[in-house]
Amino acid sequence: MGRNRWWLGWLLWLPLLASAQEPVRPANPLRVDIEGVGTGVVVSDQGVALFSGDSLQRQWRVLDGQSVFEPVANGRSILVGSSRGIYAINPADGSFRWHYPVSTTAVYSPLLVESMAVAGATDGILRAVDVGTGRLLWQRSFPGWIYTPAPLGDLLVSGGSHGVLWALDHEGKSRWQFDLDEDELVFGPVAVNESLLIATTFSGRVVALDEQGNLQWELRLATPVKRIDFREDQLLLHRFGGSLSQVDAYRGELLADYPLQGGITHLSSWHGGRWWVSDSEGHVETLNKQGDMHSIGALQRQVVAGPIVWNQRVMLPVRRGRELEFVTLADPSAL
Structure with missing residues (x-):
């Protein structure tokens, strides 16, 4: 597989849950507020664990030792992609509601949109499954691997090792594509307010497209990045080599660069007017x-996920x- 970079496909985004009709994206840690369970924090790191909202004590841990991606939740289940397919987990006790098995490839954590969970994989197949049952709704094959x-x-817009961005409707039918040479x-790729798509490549390109697939900058x-x-x-761009870049999202203007002391492996968190x-x-x-x-300082422990704001503290x-x-x-x- 090209450059062995599939593990960077972890998706990013909001740590708070949206309603069932809004797209919900994976995050790590993930704040959840689920009826009958209450508020808690889910962390994926060689397994998936739920921590209680009041004390941040671990309630359960599953898939221990497995390679898993960021969790995502819809109010009833916690979903996670892994080296063995997609799992839907009951947040009350960590039991599995369903498992969509894929034994020959790694499946990234899905995007939740309407009643679907849509996930890319290293075998180049984009799969849409029913979020309640795990039943396959449709799939599309692409060259190489697909995020x-x-x-x-x-x-729904994705890309991968082939150097093309593909736009599909919610039934998996092609609408347009953008060639990245x-x-x-x-x-x-990441959507800013669901109206501007941002994609980055290994040559250092950052491109922004509108909903019709037109290059904006x-x-x-x-x-x-x-x-x-x-x-x-x-935009806050986390770059290879351990630096940050601030960019105007709608003009593509580079505002500033900042070196860090180490490489960036996790997403940032926004709180109090700061990243x-x-x-x-x-x-x-x-x-x-x-x-x-x-x-803020340095920790002498292994960091496994990004910061999260909890009870007015950054954890x-x-x-x-x-x-x-x-x-x-x-x-x-x-x-």
């Missing part, structure tokens, strides 16, 4: 939209031996 799509208006995607950077966050009209970013060396930084960076999931726990970073109001 889980982003919701762009009424379309065989330039391989780093990870799945293109930016070329010295190093590729591995993850994208956005807030309102601004909260952790790197591979355990350093934690905050950055506001005006470009002011503030160092970070870390590993202690085989166990996961949360470390309080700071009270954002004190900064």
Whole structure:
């Protein structure tokens, strides 16, 4: 498989749940508020674990030791892609509601849209299954491997190793495609407010398309972008080599670059008017939209997921031996 980069296909986005009719995207950690269970935090790291909302104590852990991607939830189930297919987990006790098995490939965590869970995979097949039962609704095959799509208006847009962005309707029928000149995607595309699609490639290109597949702007950077966050009209690009770039989302203007002490492996979190970013060396930084960076400090533990805001505190999931726990970073109001 091209450049062995499929593991970067983890999708990003909102840590809060939307209604059943709105697209819901994976996140790690994932805040959940499910009827009959209450509020909690789900973390995926060689398995999936649920932590209670009041004490952040672990309630259950499943798929221990398996390679899994970010969780996503719809109010009834927690879904996760893995090296063995897609699992739907009952948040009350960690039991499986259903399992869609795929034994020969890794399946990314799905996008939840309407009653479907749509997931890309390293075998190049985009699969749509019923979110309640796991029954296959439709599938489409693409060259190479394909990422889980982003919701762009009424379309689903994805790409992968073939260097093409494909737009499909909710029945899996093609609507348009955009040629990236065989330039391989780093990870799945991201939709800004479901009206502007952002995709990044291994050559350092960042492209923005509208709902009709028209190029709105293109930016070329010295190093590729591995993850994208956005807030309102601004993108935060996490780049290879351990740096951040702030970009105007609608003009494609590079606003600023910031070096970090380690590589970026997890998504940032937004709270208190700041992005909260952790790197591979355990350093934690905050950055506001005006470009002011503030160092919180360094952790001497393995960080397993990005920051999450909980009870007005910014928390970070870390590993202690085989166990996961949360470390309080700071009270954002004190900064």
